[in-house]
Amino acid sequence: MELDSESSGTDCSCAHIQPVSSTTPVGETIEETIFESVDDGILVVDIEHDADGIEFSYRNANSAFESMTGLSTADIRGKSPEDVLDESIVGEVRKEYRRCIDARETITCEATLDLPAGRKTFETKLTPLFEDGAVHRIVGVARDTTERNRRERELRRTKALLTDIEQTANVGAYEVNLETDDVRWTEGMRRLFEVDDDFEPTVRSSLEFFHPDDRDEIAELYRSQLDDGQCRSIEATVLTATGTERSVSAYGYVTDIDGTAYLRGYVRDITAEKGDERALRRSRDYLSKTEAITAIGGWEFDCRTNDLRWSAGTRAVFEVADDYQPTIADAIEFYHAEDRDRIRSLIDRCRTHGEPYDEILEVRTADGNQRWIRSLGEPVESKGDVVALRGAVLDVTEPKRREEQLQHYKRAIDASTDLIYAIDLEGEFRFANPPYCYYHGVDQDDIVGRSLGDILGESDYDAVQERLERAANGETVQYRTTRTHPTRGERTLDCRYYPYRDDGEITGIVAIHRDVTAREDRATQLQVVDRLLRHNIRNDLTVIRGRATDLTDAVPPTATDAAEEILEQTDDLLRTTEKAQPITNVLTADSERDSVDMKTLAERLADAYADWEPDADVTVTAPEPTTATAVPEFSRALEELVRNAIIHNDCDRPTVDIRIDQAPKEVRVSVLDDGPGIPETERNVLEHGKAPTDLVHGNGLGLWMVYWVVHRSGGELTVADRRSRGTSVTAHLPR
Template sequence: MINIPVPVNEKERLKALDDYEILDTLSENEFDRITELASIICDVPISLVSLVDEKRQWFKSVLGLDVRETSRDISFCRYAIMNSNLMEINDATKDLRFKANTLVTGAPDIRFYAGYPLIDPNGHALGTLCVIDREPRLLNAKQKRAMQLLAEEVIVLIVERRQKQQLQSFEKIFNLSNDLVFVGGEDGFFKKVNPAFKRVLGWEEDHLLHTSTFEFIHPDDIESTVTQLEKLSKGEPTVNFLQRFKSITGEYRTIQWTSTPEASTGNIFGIGRDVTEKIKLEKVLARTSEMLERTNTVARVGGWEFDLQKQTLYWTPVTKEIHGVPADFTPNLVDAIDFYKIGESRDKMAEAINRAVTNGIPWSLELQIANAKGKDLWVRALGNVEFTNGVCKRLYGTFQDIDDYKRTELALMRAVTTQKKLNEELKVQASLVQKQDKTIQDIQEFKFLADSIPEIIWTSNPDGSTDYYNRYWFDYTGLTLEETKAFGWPTVLHLDDIEKDGNDWRHCLATGTPYESEVRFRRKSDGVYRWHLSRALPMKNDKGEVVKWFGSCTDIDEYKRALNLENKISQFEDFNRIIAHNLRGPAGSIGMLLDMIAGEDDTAEKENLLTMLKTSSLTLNETLNELMKVLEVRNNKNMTYDLCYLPEMVNVTDAMLKGQIAAKKATITTALQVSNMKFPKMYLESIFYNMVSNSLKYSKPDAAPQINIASKIVDGRVVLVFSDNGLGIDLSRHGQNMFKLNSVFHKGYDSKGVGLFMTKTQIETFGGKITVESEPNVGTTFTIVF
């Protein structure tokens, strides 16, 4: 059996042949002229340019045969490619390798064969240039030399053919690329630029080719650019760098360049991508992240996340700080629960986690922990749950230090309880004094009781002159009895409270109604003014005439501070929620648009998506600025009404949610009978945003969202109506919790339960009302009366 020869580099040879992209191509005159010339020189009827593939030999040019290919198993050329010299067969009928070959025993009746291998510059034998005769014969020396020269010319044609194809492909890419492509010289001038330079930067090609590139580079970037070029001159194969490049408008665009040198010509090839919008977006996102991080740090609000599949728990830096652990601490679920104090706090947290994992129920709890430094703290723990296909995958939430607020709240509750007891006792004593048959012993008992109470107790005559103070008055104010009688309250009363308190007291004296006033008294020990609740009840005779006033002054300074702290915390938490809620839509739009750009090949559509990305980026930046204004509004209690143009509200909302609207192919229609209304613009924008974003989020998966916004006048009041064709809400189940904080009605969505709560709060703050009508799988309608 004769072994079939295979070159040692067969795998590489076949790949090289495939890379030339010449197999199964049309006839070309250049190759046909060579086969004709070979036939004439060698005086034979058959001449071929044969390329040996894996299972066949294919003829790029053929003279004297009417076939384009044969099986490799019967080809003579498979032997010819094994060497680098001419293979010559005088008479195939006498050669053991070929005498039984069907090409010899039958048509075309080969007797003579001479083939010169076609070896490319990398040493791969692609095939042969061969001549064939039906009679035995041999080539002379000149014919053999001619075959060698012609074979070398065939290789030149094959290589040049591929180079032309590559050049054509490069020209297409060069002209159609959205990226900036150039060829530059060592003199700092462009030699060739593609059309993208005009599209992106606006410059004409002639201007770019005749102006030094350094004229376009931002002055602050010239030094770094020179450094990158020096790297290329020192042998680095490629450099990547950012550079600000002037456009025809004078604006500098940020270009990300990748450049490489060509040593043989000294040219520099480069490709650049305009990343101006990307850089701006990264700055906006970094600013957002930094602002949220600072906000959470100031508010002592941390975050956490637990992956049930990986059983990994993540804490943000603020959460670790509250727990008193170092920054490199790695938490786990067991340790996290153990931080809660044994008993009620730990039991409630364990139960909340179990209910969330089992039933998908979120939690909001105020509990106590003992941190790693041994300090007991009150914290507010909020948790949410994420399900996928009915399986709990993730728990996440926030963790806030509320220790100061909680302790003040508890102290306030104790103070209120004490005050209630004191009031009851005062009523009892007033009843005793009202009795006609009171005795000196009763009076002494009253004074003893009054002196034992850590509050200021006093009595006055019907004309308002004070005739008794208990011991606590003198201890607190430092006044003597004589000084008190001579100067009275004004001596220790805050200057800002004297006029109002005097007017209140005189009104009560004139009308006989109970007296109550909040005033500030100066404490002798440190000179600090502390808030007191001053009260007095009139004791009347049978005729209804006042015969005595019995009064008390209760220290409510901690209570006042607690109210102020609670109000500030509430406002800060509300603002924090507004930030998180209102940024989610634009940021989500940007994320969707980036994903759509990455998966889009069509240039025109990609340009459209980039325009939408820029719009969403600008919207995100504007949202940040508006949220900063919200903080200023929070500090201004006298919020003014703005004249709001409702079509503009619709356009702003559309811009903020453009990415989500495009992704879901949503349609927004309007029926605005009323175009203008007065309302704080910032809150009205928030209301529009919450209504439309909810309609998009809770849309049906199999139907494009259809959202309608209508306005009208009913009974002299502006009414807004937002309706959609979404998932709807089961009001029989969720109606009572519709507008409560953290209420979530659909599982599997990234919902916080904040939007409707904020919307209702904003509407009712300014005297409005919001109602809802909804049916599952049909849609939802919100009606707002301003």
């Protein structure tokens, strides 16, 4: 073998070869012995420079090269790279040879080749040999790195896998050398505790990351592991370097490595799991409370075993015991007879065809109560087969009743002769009943969404806009107006606006317009007739009374009684005419109810009767100021009851007590006397409003006025005999 070199010599790295003369006989030098003995493969490449460029040919190789590649010197001598190597790598090999020539120094390269000995990876150091200052030969020293590269790749994959696992599982690993107390953390630990890459942990600093409440327990766990070497695990709270609080699960064990004891383990972030556990507990608690509050329950039916399971909520809906578990037949029996076939069909189709259902059906509970429930069911499938059914029952009795009630209300509103509509705060219609739509010549199906201004016209809308704004601000508005009816001409309307609230917030206005033309006409007619009759009757009675007085002085004593009877009857008729006017006012008035301080009213009346009737005692019993709802005319009604109690009392000094009591929903105003009592006919007037028949005697007419005043105040009257003597007349008024 011959190796040429410049006299300066060249380092061939792994196989250290000193330059020798090209004429040195093969097998006669120390260099040749080294050449054949080293473990690295050595390849000598000749370089020939010509006008066309540089050509490479292999000169020889050692036995190690032959073992690594399967190519002997005989196989490669005098051959070019194209003759020896696969064409896919020839260009890269030539490129490295040229790089060595250009560098004029040793270079390192790596290549993977398909050779007779198999596919292998080599790390090769290429060293140039010089002659006359030019590179005329290259010595390549190759080391088989196939296994090393495989191990490195496996190590990188393992490290990447560990990093992925740490990131995915939110876990980090640690190691403590128990002899030196040196601590090593993985990237996962650093990420979990949010520390920088250059952070150097110690046993003490690691402990400081744990929450103060947990540090003593963690320290004791560490000491016990050092004592007995047993595996330990614990859940604790840590505070990261950025102050974030996390829940972690820590695990550690002691192991021996080459005679040195180490504590190894991991720390896993379980914050999300703890949050899920809390959320699950809250969800279960919420579900339980929801079932109790909303009267909803769940159920599940196993199609393979025919077992039916009810939740606590379902048992509550059907009012059965807590341990009650029905069969499917038992459950169906709870349904109304007319709905049983329907629920059987729904269950059967869900079971056989996988069809879910959602129906509202009637049931009778174990306690016999009628309820409406919303029954839902859906299939549970496995491998294409329905293996179970599950669903829920919701008590919709109240919504069902409200729906029916709303239907009644709607029918009543539609059938009402009043003009009723609702608008939102923008003035657009939400609803209008048929009379309103007919009155304004609008189709009921088309009015929703239209504006009130569009229906009324600009001038009429301007007239009501201010009142609508007051209603939108929470005020109840009432006024009278005239409108022209399509067929009945000019009509008088009583108009009322009420604010409409949704969850306490005003969202619209409800309007009710009542045609009061006929009532207005009757009131006017009644007032005219009342004035005419009172005027004529009082004039005629005054004449009769004057004549009767004259007769009393002129007739014989035998006729005096007759004349006095005429005077008495005349005076009764005059008093009746006096009562007729306030009664007419009550009947024709359209008074609004308002809050009235009953104690103040009663005390004022008692003071007045002290002057009017000095021979009577009128007192007031009222523990505190008490307010009731009544029309303004109630003061006249109370005065009439007190006057009636005094003038019909046969005692020398009549006693009347105005007593006021307060109950949760009403105020009771009672007039108690110690007189002879009230006749049955007058009781009927007070309690039932029966018209008095004895119109000559004006008392019945006054009591009739009392009845109507209390009735219009939203109250009622009761009459009772007192235990000793006298009568109690009580007005029950709303608070």
